[in-house]
Amino acid sequence: MITVEGLTKTYGGFTAVDDVSFSCRPGRVTGFLGPNGAGKTTAMRVMVGLTPPTRGQVTIGGLRYRDIPNPGRHVGVLLDASAQHAGRTGREILTVGARTMGLPTSRVDEVLAQVSLSQDEAGRRLRNYSLGMKQRLGLAHALLGDPSVLILDEPANGLDPAGIRWMRDVLTGFARAGGTVLLSSHLLHEVELIADEMILIGRGKIVAQGDKKTLLAGAGAASTLVSSLDDAALAAGLRARGVEVEPAGEGLRAHAEPAEVGRAALELQVVLTDLRLGNAGLEDLFLELTADSQREGHVDGPVDGPARRTEGVPA
Structure with a gap:
């Protein structure tokens, strides 16, 4: 501890x-x-x-x-x-x-x-x-x-x-x-x-x-990567439900929880080929x-002593 x-x-x-x-x-x-x-x-x-x-x-x-x-x-x-x-x-x-x-x-x-x-x-x-x-x-x-x-x-x-x-x-x-x-x-x-x-x-x-889940929830930054047999229909259906959607790789990034995206696909009768929590939400938050x-040249302060000794044993 x-x-x-x-x-x-x-x-x-x-x-x-x-x-x-x-x-x-x-x-x-x-x-x-x-x-x-x-x-x-x-x-x-x-x-x-x-x-x-x-x-x-x-x-x-x-x-x-x-x-x-x-x-x-x-x-x-x-x-x-x-x-x-x-x-x-x-x-x-x-x-x-x-x-x-x-x-x-x-x-x-x-x-x-x-x-x-x-x-x-x-x-x-x-x-x-x-x-x-x-x-x-x-x-x-x-x-x-x-x-x-x-x-x-x-x-x-x-x-x-x-x-x-x-x-x-x-x-x-x-x-x-x-x-x-x-x-x-x-x-x-x-x-x-x-x-x-x-x-x-x-x-x-x-x-x-x-x-990870707590950080994303606290920031309201849930993100889901999804692909399907009809991405256009899925994107339109998600947007109609108030979900922001954007292209991502060979599929879509939906700014919602995976469960919400999955329920929408079920209602729209769109077959999913991939559904997973995206990384961009956490990366954006970070x-x-x-x-x-996040800039070059910002340093971590002076280092004490003649060298950065790092042994985990007593001297």
Whole structure:
């Protein structure tokens, strides 16, 4: 369980995180969504003790991160997959982590297999890793202590489509086993496929939170993708019922719930070939709520210290 209460972080006159409060529950994946520079990384750095808050607090299992004994055994962290010694091999990086946490070295082979890094890949130096391999190694490091909580910043960055699906399966499996996952991203579609709940942040403030259905219902933004054997008749019938309809791909987008569209098709005796909840409603909501952050050059505030250290283990 992660509990964030009134979290605020300022740098001089710049407020990176502004009175943010939310919770992440066991057995669920929580998506932390916002444009680049919205405050996600700063908030996560505060969560794991890398940046001191100006106000507010974050507890994990009722304790601040710095007060958790051997925190890597309880909280797995991945904030920057490149924040390791470039001259060490993947195996050496994991071995150092295992020894720091008092784990047997056999755990290294277990997590390497879990993230699909081969023995040959584990023997390469980090400087020779692709970004996708670094992400896999970073997740292996986060999983090393068999934690109950994962805090991950843009973990799918650099992964190919197969790798993204693999990451999705790993994290949903972790949550189904009772774990708590907080996953940040600036990519809506990446998160909505996996997240049970979503927190939308823009310019350091939470602008919306809830599951997908709740967010759409609150914004009145229901959208349905539909195709049929007679789209023209279906579109005319929906418009006659006061539903806004527009072409979309090989079918239509109706701004109504799928059940409403299905009932209309039944009454019109039009055979449907596809009927599903559309994504544009949520995407439009996301862009609208974070519009003032959707620009190049907006940054997430200064980074404390000489380097962005992201290990989820005690120093």
